[in-house]
Amino acid sequence: MNRVSLSFLKSLVVASLAVSGFACAADAQHAAAAKADPAKGATLFDSGDAARGVPACASCHGAGGNSAIATNPKIGGQFEQYVYKQLVDFTTPNRNQAIMTTYAKALSDDEKKNIAAYLATQKPTAGAARNKDSVELGRKIYRGGIADKGVAACASCHGATGSGIPAKYPRLAGQHQDYTVAQLEAFKAGARNNSVEMTALSKRLTTDEMKAVADYVAGLK
Template sequence: MKRLSLLMAVAAMLLAALPGSAAAQAAAKSKADPAKGKEIVASVCLACHSIDGNSEMSANPKLAGQHAEYLFKQMKEFKSVDGAAPIRVNAIMNGMIAAYDEAQMRDIAAYFASQRLKPETARNRDTIELGQRIYRAGDASKGLPACSGCHGPTGAGMPAQYPRIAGQFADYLEAQLRNFRTGAEAAEPSDEARTNDPEKMMRMIAIKMTDKEIKAVADYIAGLR
């Protein structure tokens, strides 16, 4: 019995030491240092995203309060590894993230996640009803699921799975939905074709949406709290 317990303990230690193990990943997350992240943000990221992650330009997303795991995933996918094309293509971000390792990315993610979001508001009263209907119910007639099914009733998302979208710039949300729609039929990712959604989930949703629906739901999400 003692021998079995010893073997199990040794096995657990070996598994924990594996770089790809859940234990190793959890340890990496716990070591993320928001203070170090802030130093990087203050020297590089603030030009587009502001020091507190509340961008003042609607083309650049607000990162304040976003789930750290989602931010980390996006940064990793912006980065080219061993000369291979990045999973997510953006001319600016691909260059910006190139100099940082995973530990630094986690620091940046932890810092932005710790900041308070200054939310946007819905601006178009004429499309609120349409945006709300799509977000909360989808459109069964064309197989369009409700956004709230993954992002939640208030747009808070789920850590490590679905991003927080409430209070985001409508312009940015609209652009991403259009990029996912283009990505659904693209051979490879580009600035206008986003393909880094798990299981093509967002691409299969966006391709079913009209320009009017995309604009309406983006504006509605901007006003969620």
């Protein structure tokens, strides 16, 4: 190999390393930019952004996401990936809800991620079953499903204690009964259409069965 060829190869190697270095640096910057910031999420959740007409999430969902209003979900301690997905879904026809759709559309993608990251750091409060006459029915459906109606056990996806599976199925334990029933009814009616499984299963449940499951779920810890 002559000296010219050797010099050319050295130049090519140096150039390749430089390009690789720039690519690695760009990837690192992208990763840093994409990383959620729970502190920023906490500020937005607690205080909102008056300049953009975005109210504090806490005004409806309570401090730390632990709503005291039965129709508003407890979201403190919910999985980060799940909360983020729901905020995105609210901006689509799959989960159109007047209040949440308006506010979700006002949030940037990073803000959605920040809020989700903040909520995942919070500790969820416990709930309690209220109807002793139906809680046993709720337990049977949650833990064993209804075989003759093709209803799978809720526990098969959401866990025996309602703890859920990160990035797949949400935590349900302690959730308000009224909210859970409302979501099951929304799935059944097609008003909420962001889960194929829940749409199919909810159509096989009666209102009384929904209420029984919701009450049982509220008492899980």
